[in-house]
Amino acid sequence: MLARFTPASSFTSPQAVTRCLVISQQQFALYQGSFLLDPDTARFIGNVQHSLFLGYVDGEPCEVWRLEAPDDFPGLSWHGLRGLIGQVEDVIFRVLGLAQQLDGWYDTHQFCGRCGNRMQTHVNDRAMHCEPCAQTQYPKLAPCIIVLITRGEEVLLARSPRFPSGFFSTLAGFIEPSESVEESLHREVMEEVGLTVTDVEYLGSQNWPFPNSLMLGFHARYESGEIVPQPGEIEEAHWWPVDQLPHIPPRGTISRWLIDCYLARLRGQPEPPPPV
CATH class of the missing domain: 3.90.79 (Nucleoside Triphosphate Pyrophosphohydrolase)
Incomplete structure (x- = not known):
């Protein structure tokens, strides 16, 4: 081990x-x-x-x-x-x-995006460097929010058209330029399911190498609105009783961890450790 x-x-x-x-x-x-x-x-x-x-x-x-x-x-x-x-x-x-x-x-970083010359690995850093124009490129992450919306003994889970049949998960989306994390969360929830939320709580993060995301995980409590799935992004979204959950992501994913943390709180049990 x-x-x-x-x-x-x-x-x-x-x-x-x-x-x-x-x-x-x-x-x-x-x-x-x-x-x-x-x-x-x-x-x-x-x-x-x-x-x-x-x-x-x-x-x-x-x-x-x-x-x-x-x-x-x-x-x-x-x-x-x-x-x-x-x-x-x-x-x-x-x-x-x-x-x-x-x-x-x-x-995808073999050539310089500024001058087109071939780049080389940086001598000291984890980066690619272009000698002719002194351009240095570092690996980049795409920050995302991922949120479990709760309503007492119910949680909101949704499915994308890309998901396998019967599979549901938490909401997630990329943080746009100029947005704060909180602004992104409220925007994504409104865009994807037409709801407003309150009591936003950050729980933890997970690096998600598909291909290069950093997932920032939250709980948020339902405030108002009726579920309206976003066309092309959300195929279905429903309130699920916590004792009747559908097929959800496996352990080891931050989406499953957010769900398991909420279930542990409802049952008065210790929260599971965050995923890698």
Whole structure:
């Protein structure tokens, strides 16, 4: 069992890497039950297109390696990150999430957006740098609000047209330029379901690597209005009794954590720890 991950501050390891994650087409290699491979094993899987230093897993330097055309052999399987939610150790999921975010960001920042020249990894920072025009680009996160609206023994859950049949979740949306977090929450709730809320309470956050969001989690109490789903965004939205909830997100997601925290409060039980 892994105990600790310490993120790096640059793309270059100061010492020889002893652990690596292998990614290809947004799928991670699992070999003989482990995502963390030794470099010699990883080299047999395929040619390395690029490697990025992630940090230290239990004190061992770890990189993510992207492969061009991986081979297939016994004991090797490939897994998308979404399918691993709640299925792997928290430390492993955090490292895999960081690897997917950085790999995707690196792939789309090979050339300078100002002058078009090829960029290079920054010497000291986790960034890409353009020498000709001195432009430096750092990985960026998209902040989002995610909110569970409550009404006594009921909670509001909605489904997007993209969700599987019968699946419902909390409301969420991106924070727009010039908005505060609170303004974004009230706007998103009004846009998506036509309601006003009060008693907004921040509970916690989760990095969400699909592809690069930072989810800021809230509870809010219903104040007024009738549910009017936003066309194209919300297919259905209903008040659900807390003892008759539909199919909801799995544990390990902040949406499920917001729901579980509210249920714990209603039952007078300790709140569960926040997700990774």
